[in-house]
Amino acid sequence: MSGVCHAKQLTIAIGEYPPFASREYPQQGIVPKIIRAAFGAQGYTVKFEFMPWGRSFASALKGHYDAAAFWFCVPERKKDFYCSDPLYYEATYFYFHKRKPLQDWQNLSELNHFNIGATTGYSYTEEFWQFAKRGVLKVDTVTTDIQNFKKMIKGRIDLFPMATIPAKHLLKKHFTAEEIEQIAYHPRPLMVESSHLLFLKQSKQSKLLLQAFNQGLKAIKESGKYDTILNSVGSFKTSSSKYIFLR
Template identity: 25%
Template sequence: MLQLALFLIANLILCSAFARTVVINGEDDWAPYSFASKDYKSVEGLAPQIVRAAFKAQGVTAVIRPVPFARCLHEVDQGKAVGCFDTVISSETKDKFIFHPTPLFKADIVVYGPLSENPRSFTYKDLEGKTVGITNGYTYPTELITNKKIIHAPGPTEKSQVEKVANGRIQYAVLWGLTGMHLLKERPDLALKVKPLGVISSTNLYLSFSKKHKDGAKYADILEKGLGKIIADGTYERILKDFNARYNLQD
């Protein structure tokens, strides 16, 4: 009996020794993909669900800190944090961070404009010569950021971009599809003046890992393996299906 007790205790100690926890930065104001909990102690939404599940599949507990996105990326760039989500791979980010090959998910980028305009198909060329709102610190596709013919109008938040469209200060705002829908639902006054006009692209989102943090490359590899596992065993599909059902999206 004593030997059995000692064996169990030894196993517990061994398991504890191998238990791992990683602290990750998460966007605090990007509902419904990633947003701070009401007590501002954790992060909720699609992205943290996927991140936690992928790390868990590799025996790692992910503790996610809510952080404003600009600071989220800055801390990773400086090596003060292991990683931050959600980031696109672009000319601005591809050499600055470590990216895992498999994206966390894909989301539409939508052009929002005045209620008086008709919805239509958009390309980035259609925005040339137009004043277009983007959010400071956010990552966007290369086609948007490097096109000098588009008049970029940076602002502090996505909400501020929608407000500027409503007030006629800018012609369009480029927002991620569901964040725009979420904003208009919360602000019906804005929904009387602004609406989505068309999807301009569909873009992969990633967790960007630090090149300067000693554990950046290690956890990028762990996440990639975890994503492969949850995709293979159906966990990823269940998370995405629940999310799509919640927001009336098609699979």
């Protein structure tokens, strides 16, 4: 295989986050669709390798992949990675069991009397993890979102932060109608963040790939292909001509 041909074929590490990304889907979800379309517009083909989120990030950090999908561009990640233009924006809310409802809240410190579930490898917010480290918040971490919802049903946790579209998908697939009826979420978001493709700074080709991806992403947005892919999963609202936020 020639060097030029090899450079056009990329392998990207990714984790399960249906309906945005899953190995179970024929085209692996809307995020892989967006990434393939953006890189495809620049002449690249992409293969995704699914693994637990923590391992996918660690493998990308070791240089085993051309990029890592898809992550919040928080300060600690910027030390080692270049962040692409936003793939999409997502709001994360606290889900709760109706037997112990979450009333109105303004500051995370007000939630110190709740047992909170978290998923390994997720960013949430710096304040969230600082409060957990200091014991201001009682946070118990497991490896998957479904484990957290199961713990909530059993009364082992009271709150769990997650975005609405993947939460709705997960609940519908793995829980009964009676169980789903017991769960709600508070309308005040914990955070609204953008997701990005990450390129390792130590890799010589990363700047080239970053530029190619951003150009391709811009192209599919201008052509309308981006909107078609994104809106195929659920309900969206446009807050500006540049970004689309998840409800």
